[in-house]
Amino acid sequence: MKRLAQLDSIRGLASLSVVFHHLWQSAPVLPAVFYYSPARIFLGGHQAVILFFILSGFVLALPFLSGRAVPYSAYIIKRICRIYLPYLAALIIAVAAASFLHHKTEDQVGSFFYFFWQSGFSLRLIAEHLTLLTNFNTNAYNTVIWSLLHEMRISLIFPLLMILVVRRGLLFNLIVCLLLNMVSAINDIYGLESSRGFHTSYMDTVYYTSFFILGALLAKYRIELMGLFQRTGKLQKGAALAAAILLYAYSRFISDKIHLPFNRVFDDYGIALAVAFFIILALSSTRLIKLLSLNFVSFLGTISYSLYLYHFIVFLALAYTIQPYIPYWLFGLLTLTISILAASASYYLVEKPAIALGRHLSSYVSRPERPEIRKTPDTEPAVQQI
Template sequence: MNNRYEQLDSLRGLAALFVVFHHLFLSFSSNHFLVTFLKLSPARLLVQGHAAVIIFFLLSGFVLALPILRGNPINYMHYIIKRFCRIYIPYAVAISATILISIYISDGQLQQYTDFINQSWQEPFSFSLMWEHLVLIGNPHTVVYNPVIWTLIHELRISILFPFIVLLVKKLNTIYVLILCAALSLIAGLAGILSTITVNGYHTSLFDSLHYISIFMIGALVAKNKTVLSTLYQRFTKMQKISFLIMAVLLYSYSDVLSKDFFHIIPFRFYVSEYGLALGSVLLIIMALASRKISGLLNLPLLKFLGKISYSLYLTHMLVILSLLHLLHDRISMPLLLTLSGLVSILTAIICWYFVELPSMKLGKYLTKSRKNSVPSLEVRQEA
């Protein structure tokens, strides 16, 4: 029996593609006509990179929670080995390639490009920088080589605890889980105000991980209540479903804009905006699960393949963009160069999927299979 929700893989793939669009978008000057168009038009959906990250976290919570919610015992040691192979090994290959390539082809400041592009590949190589990037869950300077890696820090940190967190989600009433989520974000917000600890990366403190645990937990809640939520959606009238879609798109596209540009008096408005993004993303996930039309669209072979390569695309696209910009910035026009960067990013992701990511997952399965009788196990079980 195939218990995999392939339409959610496709949704993850689209989110990864939107992150690529977002970073290409950030390469343009703020007064460029394309930037203005994407900021003000419904096409804003396509360049909402941070909202796409929230989808990643929600889907990770959803997928990791399913086996435990179904009552399957989880061998904790096997779980950790598989997560390490799934996340860290492709990351280690990608960041090593990034460091090596940046040493040889960095062309200093690229005057025609934005601060977003010029924040990376400017620092001279040092073993301390390399080491902090290899020890990922510490306090690395995440923008020095590849600014996307801040999310992987949270993925790894939270993955270590998540089987036990799912048991809590399983046991508690939904309203208590949501209260706990709000409390974790409140602690993170207060700590951000009161803490004097230097954070080298973008939202990579341990307190930030507390907040993002709440997003993972919401993903687990969706998994726990997926049947009820799907049934509720399917009972909607056509007009209600259209309203549901409009609300999902508006929350996903504009929650951060409202908190940043309009609602300055709201305390902890960054976290409020992230919950707005999370709510919009949850609505999209519900539609992916419950709507035959949307599910059918997401199950198209091209989108399913995009879902397969989504992690490789996320990992390597900034390597491609920065490499091409540093090599060709004075040779071809910016629009053509950024278009080429997007296409080469997809090709690179396909190569990385086949030769790095897929073998890493197979290694995780092999290690957990071959060590079954020799590795001490800590089983994470549900109460009967």
């Protein structure tokens, strides 16, 4: 099956929104338009992570659905090389920067930035970070890695999840997602396990597993959903797009303002509905595909993982050095520019070699006979103007 480059572009735009989110969090003043209007979608850091999880489930599911799944050992080798090796390179840089700069005081860097990098060089913390699986303090060196922890944990069991997705129907798998949410909710109520970092508990992984399943279900039923989209009138498509934008922008906003039990389930699944629509739209609309194929947007997709990995390191390094002495707009511009440059260097120097290494090592694993599973047709419906 050919690579769906437009989905990479969506991931790239989401990574860029994470950069804007962290700049927004630390900004002394933010225009109201970015807080109250649908322009919030450009600052949606949490929304972007939900999108990452759903996209990962979607993309990882495609080989299983088409009968092209590789042996588990080859699959794990590729995932480790794809996720862990670039993460390890970024970790080394983050630890070095934190060790060198952590002596700055809160007055010198500001309370927001001072929350990070105060651990300095800690062998215990570094050892915990090297696992990328345990419940550890992800705020110590590079706070964004909390989502990678769940990516690695869920990657280990994803082939098992695909047995359910392939062999069972939609309702059964949605019930599984509901049960996973209930287990996580019980943990939230009774405090059975707490996170040592930002949402790093194993119960959090149970919760986020449901979004991987949703992504896999979206991949399984994409043909039907694309067909439904194409049969829908322009007015209904416009209304659905407006609803998706509002859900993506305001689901988190509303739950922050109105405190209800299980808030994160309501806001995250509102976001998930919006993400599902965006993915189907990106697969179905020629106009959106052309937009996502623009050189800069496509390049953002290419470097999206490295941009996610390195922007917070750049953000803190500038905060601990020059941020107190320059206007905030210049700090933001430098953070964005240097982050893109660092991500580009990381992609070519670390990511591409790591991906190639994964392919090379996995090629040594002999391929068994393909299991008898239902195949999803490779022929996608023709994309449509919208």
